[in-house]
Amino acid sequence: MKKIQLFIFAILLSSTSVFAQSDATKKADKHFAKFQFVDAIEAYNKLIEKGEGNAYIYSRLAEANYNIFSTVESEKWYAKAIEAGASEPEMLFKYSEMLKANGKYEASNVQMDKFASMRPADDRAVMYKANPEYLSKILDKGKKFNVQSLDLNSNMSDFGGTLQDGKLYITSSRNASRKNYGWNEEPFLDIYEYTVAEDGSYQAENLLDGKINTKYHEGIVSFTPDGKTMFFSRESFFENIYEKDSVSNTKYSVLHLFKAKKGSNGFSEVEALPINSQNYSIKNPTISQDGSIIYFASDMPGGFGKFDIYKATLDANGNVGTPVNMGQKVNTEGQEMFPYVSSNNTLYFSSTGHLGLGGMDVFYTKEIDGKLAPIRNVGIPINSNGDDFAFRMNEETGEGFVSSNREGGKGSDDIYAIKKLQPLCDVLIVGTVLDEKTGKPVSGALTTLVDANGNVLASKPANTDGKVEYIVECDTPTELKVTMEGYESNKVAVKGSNEEEVAVTVNLKPIEEIITPEQVVLNPIYFDFDKSNITARAAFELDNLVQVMNKYPDMVIQATSHTDFRGSKQYNQGLSERRAQTTIQYVISKGIDASRISASGRGETEPAVDCKPCTDQEHELNRRSQFFITSGGPKK
Structure with a gap:
């Protein structure tokens, strides 16, 4: 079961809308519109068997399999849809996800390159282009x-894992008395409670009563610190809130948040939160x-993607503030x-948008x-090629705990016990x-923090x-660079191992x-071996020269560039001239008039x-640049 999509009842998938439906696809399309993906796959496959395959049907098959995380089938049909002419950016992104989920990382990157070229401003594309080696x-x-699978997992969907007052709470579709949900032909989800035994095992499975569980979906739970109030999600069908599609006659609900009070006989006084809306899910x-503070996910208007993470204040009476x-x-x-926010205020969450191993990863x-x-x-083995979510620690x-639909599980989703071996x-x-x-x-x-390659990590x-x-x-080897008007820039290396x-x-x-009477004395201006382009290290030092020349607008500089003895005299002369010219070009690019600097x-x-011969240190001393003041400068 694909938890990424499980509760998105109000969103109709649209990446295949460019291809027209037909009378032949009506039956399959109706199943698809009702999120009955298992039946839709069967119906579309029958059309394929009749030789009626086209880009629209291939795309629908890809999407339907994507939504139930049938990665091999989804990959196959995305490939055929694209071969048949489908090329929407979101389809390429999902195709790359399926390839990654099947361990085909290089092929996944090929599709991500195409996606990034079509949507260069998309933050997923920006992150990918900035970190092409992210997988390694x-x-x-x-x-x-x-990571260890729990014995309590069933052959259905089980996820969550919240501990409170000696109890473990999970969400599961194991209740055979519930009606099946067409998305994956599994029963609707309920909340279960287990008692934590002295040996750490989970005993006495208990389906929470009808005040909490209904015939509709209920989601994972969270508690106030005193354990007296439980928060959980539930389908808005319970409140008779839904939208109806006039064409397919399908009803679409959203998810709402509820809270319940703990009494002597369990949880009761169930109350919907005022931040709920009939127009979006929470x-x-x-x-x-x-x-x-209460944190939650929502697709309310004004977000950045399909579902975003929000927070709101929560007072002692359980009143919720405005979502942020x-x-x-x-x-x-x-x-x-x-x-999930832990005791040291670390925010853990799952995402398809940040760079991961496939599907939904924990960050x-x-x-x-x-x-x-x-x-x-968070890395392996918390994250896998599948969907990894509902992290708690x-x-x-x-x-x-972490939940996942990774290979090797009992059901469509399983709960795994986790134990941290090394600090994050x-x-x-x-x-x-x-x-x-x-x-x-x-x-x-x-101040600017940069990594070993000179990439800016943050600045403030x-x-x-x-x-x-x-x-x-x-x-992570880093450098802290500091600049300030009126001061020489400086930097220090920083690294911590614990x-x-x-x-x-x-x-x-x-x-x-x-500044001396004759020169502006900078730290060595380094060039890469046999290169003349300005590096980040050289630019950092040359900015000091620019600052001096801005402070003293009458100052004129003669720059000289020197090489070591390696290479022929003729070659070294040409190399030093190229380096001298790129040096003054950098200074000019920062607004200094060309008449004020020569090289x-x-x-x-x-x-x-x-x-002759020279040590490495002596070579470095010879490979230098100097900046002589020919006129202007501080008054003596």
Whole structure:
């Protein structure tokens, strides 16, 4: 069962609408419109057997199989639909998902490239183009959890896993007395309760009574910290709220949130939340550890994708405030669902929009300094090629649950017990920016955190105490770069290997200290071996020269570029001239008038160290640039 789509009753799939329906497809289309995908697949396949296959039928078969997570069949029919002329961007994205779910990562990337070229502004495309090697990065993290299937799983759909007051609560379609749901021909979902025995096993299965469970779908649960109020989702059919399609005569419900009070005889006083609407769904509730915030997923208007994650305040009486979207850092043009906030305020959620291993993956982030840390994939084996969702974990014990439709399970979805083996390791970087001369904090200095390849991870100004905070993954080599008007830019390397706080101090020299009567003295301007293009490291240093020249508008600079002795004299002369020219072009590009800077290449003719043979250090000293002041500058 594909939990990504399970509760999207109000959304009609539209990626195949470009192809016209016909009288021949009416029966199959009616099943499809009613979300009776098993019957729809059978009907469309009969048309194929009669030789009536076309792009429309192939597309419908692909979509129907996609919705029940029949990945091999879905992949096959997406391929045939595209071959027959279907080319909608969303179809290409789903095709890439199915390829990935079947372990065909290279082929998946081919389709993602096509998708990205058609929708370059789509945040899924942007993330993919920015991280083309994302799969290896996820897999290389290694195994941080142990995952074990629970004995209580049935041959139907079982998911969730919420512990409260010695009880385990799950959602399941195992109740054979319920009517089957046409989506996957399994019974409607109910909430079950188990008693946690002394040996940790789950005993005494109990179907919650009719005040909670109805003949319609009920979803996963969450509790206030005192355990006295339970929140859960339920189909709006229960409230006689639905939309009716005039053509297919199909009724479409949405999902609503409810709360129930715990009494001596279980849960009662069931009440719908006032944030519910007949126009959209609200589902997957979770309560913060202090009980002050409720998080949930919704497709309400104004979001970024199909389903987004929202939060709202929750007072002591259970009153819910106005929903607030968690923002574009969390939410994408795909689907974000199943939020969970742990005791250390880490937000875990599942998504199809962020870069993952296939289907829906579990991701996490944490709020710090009023902003969310980068979204990161939890990795294997929590995530698989299938849908992985409903993540819950006790941060103190490292134990919890995740649900998945991965291969090897008993039913269409199964619940897995998890145990954290290694930290989902985060390092809190606390940087302090100081004036090197006075020792006072430099408020407003722009700090930028970059990775080993020079890619910007985040940027923010230092506060009034000269401090900034960043969260990065453990064992991630980074540099904290700091710039400030009136100061020489500086940077420090930062790395942490455990969940810890790493404190670094970045001292800034007043810009005048790099000016001598003859030169502006910069740190070495590095070029890649045998290259003349400006690198990120070189640009960082040249920006100091630009700042000096902006401060002293009459200053004129003569730049010289030197090489080491490796290579012929003629080649080195040409190389140094190319480097000199790209250097002044960079400075000019920053707004400095071309008349104020000139450059010449000196090759190997003016070595700082006259050495033959030379050590690597001596070669580096010879491979330098210098910036001579020919006129202007500070008054003496």
